[in-house]
Amino acid sequence: MYSKYSLETLMKWIFMSLAVSMVALTLGARLHQSYVAKKNSAEEFGRELMVISEEREFSLQKEIVMGQLGPFWREPLPGEKPELVIKNGDQSLGFILDAKNIIISLVEDERFLILVGLLGLVAAVELAVLISYVLTRPLRRLAWGCRQIAQGSPVTIRHNALSPYEFHELTDSFNDMAKQLERWKEVQRQVSRMDRLAALGEMLSGLSHEIRNPLASIRIQLDLLRMEVESIPDDPGSSAGIGLSDAKEYITILDHEIDRLNRIVTQLLSFVRPKQPIMAKVRLDDILPWCMSMLKPQAEKQGIELVTQKLDSDVNVMADNEMLQHIIMNLSLNAIQSMPASGSGREKKLSIATGYSETDRGIKTMGFIRVSDTGPGIPAEIQHRIFDPFFTTRQDGTGLGLSIVQRIVDGLGGTLSMDTSSRGTNFNIFMPLAEDGRYDVDLNQMEVSANEYMDS
Amino acid sequence: MSPLIYYLLAFGAYTFSIILMTGQSFAWKETTLSFYLGGRRFSALPTTATFCATWMSPLSLVGYSMWLYSDGYVAFLASVNGWILGLLFFPFIVKRLRMKRVLSLPEWLEKTYGDNRVRKLVALTMIFLYTLYLVIQFRAFGIIVSYMLDIPSGFASTSLIYLFVLYTAFGGYISIVRSDMLNLLLIVLGVTVAAAFALPSGFSFTTAADVFLMKGQLETVKSLSNAEIFSAFAIMLSWGLGVAGNPQYAVRILASRTEKDAYKMIAASPFIVGWIYICVTFFILVCRSYYPAIVNIEETLSFARLGQYLPAFASTFLLIGVIAAAVSTANSQLLLAACSLCYDLFPIKMEESKKESIIYYEDRFLVINRIAITVIASIALLLSHAGLPGYLMLGRISWTLVAICFFFPLFLPSWIINDKLFFVLSTALSVQCFLVFAAEISPENAMLAVLMLEALLFKMFKYSILDNSRKTQDDPAGEEKDV
Numbered sequence: 001m002y003s004k005y006s007l008e009t010l011m012k013w014i015f016m017s018l019a020v021s022m023v024a025l026t027l028g029a030r031l032h033q034s035y036v037a038k039k040n041s042a043e044e045f046g047r048e049l050m051v052i053s054e055e056r057e058f059s060l061q062k063e064i065v066m067g068q069l070g071p072f073w074r075e076p077l078p079g080e081k082p083e084l085v086i087k088n089g090d091q092s093l094g095f096i097l098d099a100k101n102i103i104i105s106l107v108e109d110e111r112f113l114i115l116v117g118l119l120g121l122v123a124a125v126e127l128a129v130l131i132s133y134v135l136t137r138p139l140r141r142l143a144w145g146c147r148q149i150a151q152g153s154p155v156t157i158r159h160n161a162l163s164p165y166e167f168h169e170l171t172d173s174f175n176d177m178a179k180q181l182e183r184w185k186e187v188q189r190q191v192s193r194m195d196r197l198a199a200l201g202e203m204l205s206g207l208s209h210e211i212r213n214p215l216a217s218i219r220i221q222l223d224l225l226r227m228e229v230e231s232i233p234d235d236p237g238s239s240a241g242i243g244l245s246d247a248k249e250y251i252t253i254l255d256h257e258i259d260r261l262n263r264i265v266t267q268l269l270s271f272v273r274p275k276q277p278i279m280a281k282v283r284l285d286d287i288l289p290w291c292m293s294m295l296k297p298q299a300e301k302q303g304i305e306l307v308t309q310k311l312d313s314d315v316n317v318m319a320d321n322e323m324l325q326h327i328i329m330n331l332s333l334n335a336i337q338s339m340p341a342s343g344s345g346r347e348k349k350l351s352i353a354t355g356y357s358e359t360d361r362g363i364k365t366m367g368f369i370r371v372s373d374t375g376p377g378i379p380a381e382i383q384h385r386i387f388d389p390f391f392t393t394r395q396d397g398t399g400l401g402l403s404i405v406q407r408i409v410d411g412l413g414g415t416l417s418m419d420t421s422s423r424g425t426n427f428n429i430f431m432p433l434a435e436d437g438r439y440d441v442d443l444n445q446m447e448v449s450a451n452e453y454m455d456s
Numbered sequence: 457m458s459p460l461i462y463y464l465l466a467f468g469a470y471t472f473s474i475i476l477m478t479g480q481s482f483a484w485k486e487t488t489l490s491f492y493l494g495g496r497r498f499s500a501l502p503t504t505a506t507f508c509a510t511w512m513s514p515l516s517l518v519g520y521s522m523w524l525y526s527d528g529y530v531a532f533l534a535s536v537n538g539w540i541l542g543l544l545f546f547p548f549i550v551k552r553l554r555m556k557r558v559l560s561l562p563e564w565l566e567k568t569y570g571d572n573r574v575r576k577l578v579a580l581t582m583i584f585l586y587t588l589y590l591v592i593q594f595r596a597f598g599i600i601v602s603y604m605l606d607i608p609s610g611f612a613s614t615s616l617i618y619l620f621v622l623y624t625a626f627g628g629y630i631s632i633v634r635s636d637m638l639n640l641l642l643i644v645l646g647v648t649v650a651a652a653f654a655l656p657s658g659f660s661f662t663t664a665a666d667v668f669l670m671k672g673q674l675e676t677v678k679s680l681s682n683a684e685i686f687s688a689f690a691i692m693l694s695w696g697l698g699v700a701g702n703p704q705y706a707v708r709i710l711a712s713r714t715e716k717d718a719y720k721m722i723a724a725s726p727f728i729v730g731w732i733y734i735c736v737t738f739f740i741l742v743c744r745s746y747y748p749a750i751v752n753i754e755e756t757l758s759f760a761r762l763g764q765y766l767p768a769f770a771s772t773f774l775l776i777g778v779i780a781a782a783v784s785t786a787n788s789q790l791l792l793a794a795c796s797l798c799y800d801l802f803p804i805k806m807e808e809s810k811k812e813s814i815i816y817y818e819d820r821f822l823v824i825n826r827i828a829i830t831v832i833a834s835i836a837l838l839l840s841h842a843g844l845p846g847y848l849m850l851g852r853i854s855w856t857l858v859a860i861c862f863f864f865p866l867f868l869p870s871w872i873i874n875d876k877l878f879f880v881l882s883t884a885l886s887v888q889c890f891l892v893f894a895a896e897i898s899p900e901n902a903m904l905a906v907l908m909l910e911a912l913l914f915k916m917f918k919y920s921i922l923d924n925s926r927k928t929q930d931d932p933a934g935e936e937k938d939v
Contacts (some may be wrong), residue, residue, distance in 0.1 A: 008480045016475065104458045111605055114464055118471050122619045129481040129626065137819060140484060144815045158816060 008132035012125050019124035023117035030113060031106055038102050042072035046084040046095065059089030066095075071105070074098040138167040142174055154182050193388065197403075200389060201272040208269045215265065219258055226251050264398065271389065271404050277320035277412055281434040284315040284354035284367055290325060291352050295332050302336055304348045311355030317367035317431035319412050324431075327408055328352065328369060330401045331427050335373035337394065338425070349374045357430060366414075366430040374424040383420065459768040463604035466772045470642070470779065474620060478635045481626040491628035491822055492559045492795055493711040500712070500720035502633050506788070507708045507721050508728045509636035511539075512643050513589075513785035514596030514756065517736060517778055519847040522755040524740045525762070530680060530688055536733050538692035542699025543729070546709065546722045549866050553709050554718065560792075561703040562800040564710075565865055565877075573878040578861050579800035581885060582703060583832070585854040586793040590836035592847050593617065593786035598840065599756035600778050617782060618837050624787040625794075625829050628822075629711060632787050639780035644728065646777020647735035650763070653770040654742040667741050687898070691852065694900035697907075698855025701862030704788055739774075755847060786833075794828040849899075853892060856903035860884050864910055871914040873921065880913045 046069060052058075065086060066073065073095040076082045082094025107114070141157050148155040155178055157171050229247050288308040299306040332350060339348045350373050357368040378386060385391045387406045392399035409416040414431040489495055498506075516539070523531035558564045562582070566575035597617035602608060624635045652659050655667075680688070699705070712718035743750075743762045750758050759778070763771035798804070804821055844850060861881060864871055884906045891902035 006480055006484060008482060012475070104461065107461055107464065108458065108606070111460065111464065112607065114468075115605055115607060118468055119616065119619065122471060122475065122616075122623065125475050126619065126623055129623075133482045136482060136484065140819075141815060 006132075007136050008129060011128040011132040015124045015128035016121065019121045023120060027110070027113060027117055031110060034106050034110065035102060038072065038105065039097060042070065042097060042102070043084075045070065046073060046086075050084060050086050053087045057087065057089075062088070062093060065093055069095060071101050072098055074101070134162055134164070138163045138171065142170065145174060145178065149178055149181060154178065189384065197389065204268050205272045208265050208272065211261070211265050215258060215261060219262075222251065222254055222258065226255075267398065267400055267404070271400050271407065277323055277408075279318055279320060279412075281316050282319045282321045282324055282431075284317060284369060285310055285313060287324065287328065287369070288352065288354060291328055291332065294325075294329065295336075295350070295352075298333070298336060299350055302339070302348070304336055304339060304350050307349060307351045309351060309353035311353055315354055315356060315367040316434045317414075318434040319414070319431050323408050323412060324369075327405050327429060328371065330405050331371040331429075334401055335371055335375065335425070335427075338375035339373055340376070347374055356433075357428070367433055368431070369429045370426055371429075372424060372426045377420040377422045377425055378418075383418075386418075459764075459771065460604075460606060462768045462772040463775070466776050467601070467604060467779075470776055471620075473638055474624065474635055474783070477638050478624050478627060478631045481623070481631065483627070483630065486628065486822060487818055488799075488821060489559065490630060491825065492791070492799070493707070494629040494633060496711055497713055498633055498711060498717075500717040500724070502637060503708055503712050503717060504721045504724045504728070505640045506633045506636035506784075507705060507725050508732075509640040509643065509780070509784035510704050510708070510788045511725070511729055512640075512732060512781045513593060514778060514782050515592055515847050515851040517643075517647075517732075517781050518596055518756050518759045519592075519851060520733075521736055521740045521762075522758055523848065524737060525744050525758070526751070528744070530684070532733075532737060534688035534691040535695055536737075538695035539699050540726065540730070541692065541696035542702075543722070543726055545700035545867060546705065547719065549706070550709055550715060550718045550722070552866075552869070553706055554712075554715055558710065560795050560800055561706050561862070562796060564706075568869065569865065569872060569874045569877050571874060571878050574865075574881060575800050577878060577882055577885070579796035581857055581861050582796040583793050583801070585857045586789040586796075587832055587836050587839070588844075588850055589854045590786055590789055590793075590833070591840045591844055592850050593621075593782040593789070594836055594840035596756045596847070597779055597782040597786075599754065600760055600775050600782075603757060603760040604772075604775055617779075617786065618833055620783050621786045621790055621833055622830060624783065625790045625833075626826055629707075629791065632784075632791060635787065636784045639784035640728070642773070642780040643732060643777045643784075646773040646775070646780070647732050647739065649770045650739045650766055650774040650777075651735035653766050654739045656746060656765075664738060667738060667745060670741070670745060687901075690898075690900040690904055694852065694856045694859060694903045697859035697863050697903075701858050701866055702855075703792055703858075703862070704785075706862075706866075707792065790829050790833055793832045794825050797828045797832070798825045852899040856888065856892075856899040857885070859903055860888055860906055860910070863907065864914065868914075871911070871918065873914065873917040876913070876917045880910055880917075883913065884910045 049065075049068060065088060066075075069084075073084065074097075076094050076096040080096055082096055084095040084097075086093045086095065138160055141160075145155045145157045156175050157178075159168055159171055163171075226248075229244065229251060232244060288310060292306065292308055296306055332352065335350050339350075351370070353368075353370040353372070355368060357366055382391075382393070387402050388399075389403040390399040391403075406416050409429055412431060414429055417428045417430070419426050419428075483490065487495070516535075520531060520535050523535065553564060556564050556567045558567055560579075562575040562579040565578055566572055594617055601616055624631050627634075655663055657663065708721065709718045712721060740762070743765060747762065747765050750761050753761070756778075760775060763774050766774065798821065804817075804824065864880075865877065887909060888899075888902055888906045891897045891905065892899050895902075
């Protein structure tokens with residue numbers, strides 16, 4: 001259960017208690033000192049008057065004697081024993097010290113000090129408020145940061161220049177923790193994806209075999225049927241049942257559909273068991289003309305400008321040429337499909353660029369291929385799913401294109417990255433270079449990694 | 457016992473109470489809404505308390521009292537009548553104000569009439585008039601404290617209110633409401649005790665009635681010349697309209713938890729305010745009849761000296777009541793002036809791209825507000841030692857400016873032409889300043905002329921628009937014909 005009081009209240013009480021104690025001590029000492037001084041002075045004066053009265057034997061009116069004594073002496077009440085006896089003619093006048101009047105006089109004399117005490121009290125409390133502000137604001141931000149993390153949002157707390165260094169340490173630690181949590185979440189996402197992919201691969205592998213065998217049988221039977229139908233002489237006069245030409249057309253449709261099914265199964269199998277890459281030195285410069293020749297008709301048909309850019313010359317990477325072409329083709333077709341057919345009013349452009357680059361993997365130079373489009377970008381909420389198999393936003397898509405691309409890139413020992421905004425999307429494929437004596441080493445490493453990948 | 461001891465004890469107790477009752481200055485969950493309007497979560501009772509406590513400034517207590525003491529009932533007719541008249545306007549604006557869900561009155565003007573310039577102009581006027589008005593509170597507090605504690609009336613005594621006001625205003629509306637509950641209690645207690653112990657022979661209803669109906673008192677009204685009656689009427693009107701349009705009260709309507717609470721506050725406050733005025737009036741009429749000798753000294757000091765005719769404890773309550781009135785009005789005005797400066801005049805916009813860091817934005821914004829509070833309070837503190845005119849004059853300048861700024865936009869929205877409002881208000885304010893400061897016409901007479909000018913301008917623009925639209929309807933091809 002939380003306590004009800006805040007740090008500010010606590011600080012106020014502490015500071016106020018301190019201030020009150022200080023004021024009470026200082027003021028108490030001062031008042032006591034003054035009280036004693038006033039009392040002593042009054043007693044001294046009383047004694048002097050008493051001595052004078054005894055020596056001179058004067059006889060005065062009582063009021064005059066009291067006036068001479070001053071405001072700190074009064075007549076004793078019945079039953080009170082006089083502290084001072086003054087001989088006045090043939091009678092004795094008794095007097096007693098008036099503590100109340102001494103105190104009133106004290107307060108009047110020390111009112112400035114009392115006021116300063118009150119001012120100090122208010123100032124102390126305001127100081128407490130300021131100190132608690134300096135302490136609570138960083139805590140408030142940290143609490144807000146914790147809530148953000150609990151809600152699953154990434155957060156970085158900014159430093160406050162006014163805060164003491166302990167809070168800077170705390171803020172740094174919090175930010176490190178938040179970063180680690182983000183990384184951990186990413187790792188968890190990857191692990192979960194790998195698990196799903198492994199299970200999926202196993203299932204698809206079996207399923208593809210099961211489909212492919214009857215499919216081969218259907219294909220054989222269909223070929224036999226076609227031969228049978230083609231051997232029947234054409235009889236244009238016949239009107240009973242379906243005509244021969246209709247039967248041929250149906251067989252053609254069936255043939256196409258079986259081909260399509262076969263392609264899907266092949267795609268599934270290539271996803272589950274990609275073929276072993278044949279790693280060799282690939283010159284990225286040579287890929288660009290191939291891209292142009294393969295993609296231009298499709299791009300022109302969609303009204304898209306196709307641009308190829310050679311940012312650096314003679315970039316040689318270690319890869320499987322055929323697979324690299326497969327990747328570029330897949331990404332480019334995706335890009336073409338992502339750009340709206342018409343009506344958006346924005347420029348439609350597909351760019352394929354090659355060159356050298358750096359990656360965050362720590363390897364200084366790598367070759368890269370960038371496929372960029374000017375489409376509407378990928379919404380933030382689905383960005384983390386686009387490489388998942390069977391995830392697609394198109395009605396006719398299989399959702400395997402990008403996941404196959406990623407598998408191939410991983411298998412080739414490269415990396416794939418994506419950045420997207422409302423102005424378009426870039427896919428960057430980074431491949432290890434095959435140059436400067438690193439060829440053999442890299443080749444071996446790539447083969448090992450490719451084999452490991454195949455085994456898994 | 458010496459009155460000084462009473463005063464010291466009472467002042468010390470007040471200091472402790474303010475410290476303990478005001479609550480937190482930097483609340484853990486504070487937002488701009490909670491700082492300016494207490495998160496709109498106060499029910500009718502605390503809202504009524506802060507409404508009445510803010511109402512009772514040293515101008516209402518001391519200024520009115522000393523005017524009544526010197527001129528008799530005419531003061532009641534011109535000031536209290538005017539203030540209560542202003543109160544009658546509030547029910548008409550509750551719905552209108554609350555509909556927009558705004559944080560300040562200048563923002564309401566912008567949202568209602570769609571002109572940011574109007575918001576800035578009005579905010580600037582508010583900063584000016586509240587700084588001026590704060591001087592009254594600071595000065596009254598300084599004089600009362602110097603009288604009570606027998607210290608020289610100067611920077612030391614005045615700086616006490618500076619600390620009090622900063623302390624209460626730092627916590628925003630919430631801490632102001634909390635401290636105002638204490639302040640109202642002290643004001644009511646002070647004037648009630650003063651009225652109860654004013655008569656030397658002891659209080660009785662028949663004697664009280666005699667005091668109210670004493671021949672000398674009534675003759676002060678009967679003997680007024682026509683010019684004096686007009687002048688009293690003009691002051692009544694200016695203060696009435698000033699109260700009606702005063703953002704201090706409008707903010708309390710905005711800050712009420714519900715519309716019903718706002719109506720309750722408006723319904724309950726006349727009783728409390730009325731009771732305070734009855735008590736003050738009675739006390740001053742008694743002093744006027746029995747102790748007419750206090751003349752030709754500063755008004756707050758005169759008021760404090762009238763307290764010497766009361767028993768020491770009653771005089772203590774009365775003077776603490778004046779201190780409470782000064783603190784309660786000052787902190788509220790300070791918050792409004794800071795709001796006008798930071799929220800309306802120079803608003804800090806949050807970058808769209810950094811919306812996620814609202815906590816940083818609000819923290820920074822509220823710290824800037826507190827800096828503004830300190831700066832405005834410091835300026836008022838310095839001005840309180842400058843040779844500005846007396847309370848009544850400062851009050852009249854402030855109230856008339858409020859009436860000119862807010863009366864038409866708040867109460868006659870159908871008269872307003874949105875794109876002309878800025879022109880009309882800036883013209884009206886300029887003319888008022890010229891008439892008061894350059895031509896030295898009394899603020900309320902100038903205000904009557906300026907209000908008429910405003911009305912004339914609004915009507916003129918209205919008719920010109922109607923005329924144009926009629927012409928366009930009658931002759932849609934007029935332009936071509938001209939060609």
